Amino acid sequence: MSRFLKDRYAALEAYTPGEQPRDMDYIKLNTNESPYPPAPAVVAAMSGEQVENLRLYSDPTAKGLKEKLAALYGLKESNIFLSNGSDDILNFAFMAYGQNGAIFPDITYGFYPVFGDLHGVEYEEITLKEDFTINYEEYFGKNKLIVIANPNAPTGISLPLSAIEGILKSNPDGVVVIDEAYVDFGGVSCYQLIERYENLLVCRTFSKSRCLAGGRLGYAFGSPALIADLEKIKYSTNPYNINRLTLLLGEATVEAERYYQEKCAAIIETRTQTAKALEGLGFEVLPSDANFLFARHPKVGGEALYLALKEKGILVRHFRKERIKEFNRITIGTPEQMQKMIEIIKEIIQ
């Protein structure tokens, strides 16, 4: 760190992304990427000509992609914000709506407290219940920025729509961000509530269910007024926030909706099989609506299992936080990858 850095950033503890080691060919089950490639039409949309077009700026209004998303979800373009990954939207939300403080669960996406610290937003972390579900009634009447991942990460557990509506109703003076990064794997989206609640912002991403993590494309649904706020911040920081190639691939992705629904169904099926196999080996597996499982074994510690798997070429995500340190978060891969993992876990346990 240099002596030039502003004081307010000096103590900032940055987010730690899942490791991406290059020392061997791992089965990568640690960052919730899709094991499947993008749809063939998405791959075909890329060409040398498109790369040559990179000399031109991208469309800052992203009109083509907004039109396609609006048609798919039955919304207006004015309900949609597009960004360079959904982390960007979460960043903007803390920047824009944190003046009265923020509130989110103690066990959730690790980026929320980082954004809070980055923007000097005071935040309260609400303890998950004993069974790792969100105690949603504790969010009633706070009138702060409320941020909830649904399904939650790293637990994979969903909140019902009625709970989210309760939070929205009781917080008319606070923005409620529902982070739906994993909603396509079995959760229920609340996006249709944006018609009724001007304080609802729904964040989504092409990274997980749309097999496009490296493309960096996120989007949000909300009332036209909320979307206008985010556009204002975007045009004050980086108007060309999404590159031309990603916009192009995003449009092709929306058109290939069926392909992605099939892949999500395949992942859900593999998740069911994997959970059964892990339970058969004595694991406690939390009920997941996401493309990962959160599991602990009564005899093998969380860190020990993570390290033993890594040595065998399988990467999973381990968190050191006290209450979840005996768990590992395991991304759902292909059935073959899961079988291999189960075999190796069997050896480790014995």
Ligand SMILES: *Cc1c(COP(=O)(O)O)cnc(C)c1O
């Ligand atoms: C992966 C993830 C995101 C961020 O996704 P982007 O790649 O930035 O679009 C946001 N929220 C949660 C809960 C996630 O797990």
